Amino acid sequence: MSGYSEKLVDHCENPRNVGSLDKDDPSVGTGLVGAPSCGDVMKLQIRVDEAGVIAEAKFKTFGCGSAIASSSLVTEWVKGRTLDQALAIKNTAVAEELALPPVKLHCSVLAEDAIKAAVADYQRKRAAGAEAPPPAV
Ligand code: FES
């Protein structure tokens, strides 16, 4: 696609870390977000190790090329980072790295929201697990 940066096209045509993790695994956080303006949907999952570092990240995006590229890029960025570091990732950094055109800025917002939602889901599961251990069946 002319007018799009090489990095954008690369991440769109060869997305990294496509797939799913087991959402019921206590070490996995799942973020599912949608963009109201276009209806695109992004699922992003992280697996967090005992040290609180993101060991693995996967995504599935039902959306435009910029959303696919944004999610592909952030799955690479979050790996090896702590949750706080992952939360500090800004959509503007994603947009800058991929040279997204202004009309595609919301696609990178989706990626930032998906990370935040995945971290929140993981933290919610941790808190719930600490309070109430699952009943033995
Ligand atoms: Fe051109 Fe995805 S194929 S940006």
Ligand code: FES
């Ligand atoms: Fe909506 Fe890209 S056009 S996420």
